[in-house]
Amino acid sequence: MLYRENGQFKTSYRADQQIFPIAQDRVVMALLLVFALAVVPLVMPEYFFRAVLIPFLILSLAALGLNILVGYCGQISLGTGAFMAVGAYAAYNFQVRIEGMPLIVSLLMGGVCATVVGVLFGIPSLRIKGLYLAVATLAAQFFIDWSFLRIKWFTNDSSSGSVSVAGMNVFGLPIDTPVQKYLFCLAFLIVFGLLAKNLVRGHIGREWMAIRDMDVAAAVIGIRPVYAKLSAFAVSSFIVGVAGALWGFVHLGSWEPAAFNIDRSFQLLFMVIIGGLGSIMGSFFGAAFIVVLPIVLDNLPYWFGIPIDTALAAHLTYMIFGALIVFFLIVEPHGLARLWSTAKEKLRLWPFPH
Amino acid sequence: MGFFLETLFGGLMAGMLYSLIALGFVLIFKASGVFNFAQGAMVLFAALAMARFSEWFPKLLALDSKLLANLLAIVAAMLLMVVVAWVIERLVLGKLVNQEGVTLLMATLGIAYFLDGLGQTLFGNAIYKIDIGLPKDPLFLMESTFQGGILVSKEDLYAAAIAGVLVAALSLFFQKTATGRALRAVADDHQAAQSIGIPLSRIWVIVWSIAGFVALVAGIIWGSKLGVQFSLSLVALKALPVVILGGLTSVPGAILGGLIIGVGEKLSEVYIGPMFGGGIEIWFAYVLALVFLLVRPQGLFGEKIIDRV
Numbered sequence: 001m002l003y004r005e006n007g008q009f010k011t012s013y014r015a016d017q018q019i020f021p022i023a024q025d026r027v028v029m030a031l032l033l034v035f036a037l038a039v040v041p042l043v044m045p046e047y048f049f050r051a052v053l054i055p056f057l058i059l060s061l062a063a064l065g066l067n068i069l070v071g072y073c074g075q076i077s078l079g080t081g082a083f084m085a086v087g088a089y090a091a092y093n094f095q096v097r098i099e100g101m102p103l104i105v106s107l108l109m110g111g112v113c114a115t116v117v118g119v120l121f122g123i124p125s126l127r128i129k130g131l132y133l134a135v136a137t138l139a140a141q142f143f144i145d146w147s148f149l150r151i152k153w154f155t156n157d158s159s160s161g162s163v164s165v166a167g168m169n170v171f172g173l174p175i176d177t178p179v180q181k182y183l184f185c186l187a188f189l190i191v192f193g194l195l196a197k198n199l200v201r202g203h204i205g206r207e208w209m210a211i212r213d214m215d216v217a218a219a220v221i222g223i224r225p226v227y228a229k230l231s232a233f234a235v236s237s238f239i240v241g242v243a244g245a246l247w248g249f250v251h252l253g254s255w256e257p258a259a260f261n262i263d264r265s266f267q268l269l270f271m272v273i274i275g276g277l278g279s280i281m282g283s284f285f286g287a288a289f290i291v292v293l294p295i296v297l298d299n300l301p302y303w304f305g306i307p308i309d310t311a312l313a314a315h316l317t318y319m320i321f322g323a324l325i326v327f328f329l330i331v332e333p334h335g336l337a338r339l340w341s342t343a344k345e346k347l348r349l350w351p352f353p354h
Numbered sequence: 355m356g357f358f359l360e361t362l363f364g365g366l367m368a369g370m371l372y373s374l375i376a377l378g379f380v381l382i383f384k385a386s387g388v389f390n391f392a393q394g395a396m397v398l399f400a401a402l403a404m405a406r407f408s409e410w411f412p413k414l415l416a417l418d419s420k421l422l423a424n425l426l427a428i429v430a431a432m433l434l435m436v437v438v439a440w441v442i443e444r445l446v447l448g449k450l451v452n453q454e455g456v457t458l459l460m461a462t463l464g465i466a467y468f469l470d471g472l473g474q475t476l477f478g479n480a481i482y483k484i485d486i487g488l489p490k491d492p493l494f495l496m497e498s499t500f501q502g503g504i505l506v507s508k509e510d511l512y513a514a515a516i517a518g519v520l521v522a523a524l525s526l527f528f529q530k531t532a533t534g535r536a537l538r539a540v541a542d543d544h545q546a547a548q549s550i551g552i553p554l555s556r557i558w559v560i561v562w563s564i565a566g567f568v569a570l571v572a573g574i575i576w577g578s579k580l581g582v583q584f585s586l587s588l589v590a591l592k593a594l595p596v597v598i599l600g601g602l603t604s605v606p607g608a609i610l611g612g613l614i615i616g617v618g619e620k621l622s623e624v625y626i627g628p629m630f631g632g633g634i635e636i637w638f639a640y641v642l643a644l645v646f647l648l649v650r651p652q653g654l655f656g657e658k659i660i661d662r663v
């Protein structure tokens with residue numbers, strides 16, 4: 001009943017091809033946006049912004065980028081953390097080396113640098129695939145981690161090896177408080193979310209999916225694997241790079257290469273798997289799940305009054321992540337996003353099952 | 355010259371240990387086409403089990419003999435690895451038959467996380483010692499030729515010998531026994547093997563058990579050298595470029611790849627590293643493997659599968 005589509009006729013191609021063809025979806029999305037933009041900043045406690053919302057927004061942006069590569073184009077990458085690092089350090093360098101550089105421009109330039117590096121490490125994907133590509137991207141991870149640790153120029157010769165940014169502002173508006181940071185990240189996420197959604201449903205996205213599903217057949221029908229793969233790497237790394245820059249600038253404030261180590265890459269891959277491979281919505285679900293789960297696991301024992309020590313909680317988190325990955329791969333390879341669409345199917349007929 | 359040889363030797367020894375871990379990868383890939391990312395977690399799990407068992411058994415059973423305690427611990431750890439292999443086959447691989455390689459790879463990532471967590475939950479997360487009586491004292495070779503001789507750790511020599519015996523035993527097992535033949539049949543063609551009556555699931559349990567055994571040996575050797583702790587799980591990341599270099603399906607490839615990477619890493623760190631600020635060990639193996647991949651994707655001894663992209 002809730003999702004009844006009776007009477008929703010489309011009389012133009014435009015209407016038929018919009019992102020949310022069903023009226024209810026548009027309403028829900030509009031309400032969600034109003035809620036996120038207007039209600040959340042007013043009601044949530046400050047801790048919640050810092051610990052949950054800001055990481056969630058930035059990591060979903062990164063997961064979105066990774067999902068384009070892994071979910072839509074089928075090129076597995078274990079080096080996402082490194083591309084985030086490139087974004088963060090490049091943005092940092094633009095910010096400190098060029099006087100009066102606007103914040104948004106330097107964040108985007110971080111993304112551009114990540115694109116260049118991403119395409120560079122994506123070139124092996126033209127010759128190798130699957131498992132081998134995973135190793136190639138691991139090479140990127142280790143090499144880039146090392147260069148930000150050892151090559152002093154990247155960190156502006158900082159003696160401690162960590163870099164920091166302060167006093168950010170956009171068009172004269174400061175970005176200091178958690179609420180301002182939240183809104184800043186949300187704006188990025190909305191823009192990039194729309195961008196990604198439109199890319200994947202356009203001809204470029206279809207090329208990616210064709211390459212993912214069967215590269216030989218795709219080549220036969222005239223899709224150039226070189227362009228499809230490298231464009232997937234480029235778009236993915238750009239988004240990931242901007243997410244990395246945001247992670248460094250907005251969330252961390254000061255950071256060192258360890259913030260973007262291989263664990264971050266795995267974490268993002270897990271988000272994509274659990275959320276749903278090849279689904280924009282899935283990236284958000286996955287990020288929410290993986291950001292919230294450790295916090296819940298940390299606090300759950302206290303809510304029930306059973307104290308467990310933090311080390312055990314950390315190990316349990318590991319085990320649950322591992323078990324969930326396997327569970328989702330076996331039972332629901334399309335992740336939480338598929339559960340959501342199943343729920344929508346049910347809601348069409350609800351409360352009558354037939 | 356003496357210093358060069360010493361570095362070379364150190365590299366060979368480290369490489370031998372990389373080979374041991376790489377061997378686990380190769381065995382599993384050969385018999386099931388699964389790129390097993392969990393090999394490192396298995397090494398950690400096996401080593402943790404062995405370290406803790408050898409601590410617990412003497413207390414529980416009032417054993418005096420260290421040898422007996424160690425033997426019991428090894429047997430118990432091995433049994434545990436067989437159980438792990440069985441559970442993995444039952445719960446994961448059995449359900450993912452015929453899936454793409456990438457899906458299986460991600461599944462083994464899940465297994466790796468699970469095993470890392472489980473091992474540390476069960477056995478604790480401190481640094482544990484494994485003492486199987488390998489001699490610790492250094493050995494000086496060729497003292498007459500070079501001033502000061504070449505410093506070699508005796509422990510490393512034993513480790514290399516153990517690794518060598520293991521490889522020989524595995525090769526014999528693969529070539530001469532009926533089970534070994536069955537394994538090779540499965541590796542060549544799952545369906546054909548199944549149709550002549552080779553039980554796929556049992557074969558997989560056997561392969562994962564053998565990989566568990568190799569992991570145990572690698573864990574014991576690494577553990578007795580450096581202690582058992584979480585970082586052991588990360589050492590296995592070094593074994594990935596080794597298998598790429600050697601070829602995913604080749605046992606000798608794993609050995610040779612390990613040696614090349616071990617030596618290359620040490621030599622480059624000592625002779626090229628200072629130019630870049632050091633620490634290039636971290637990525638040297640990967641970049642070497644990456645360059646190699648572009649030239650010869652199947653590795654040194656791998657089977658050439660024609661697969662045009």
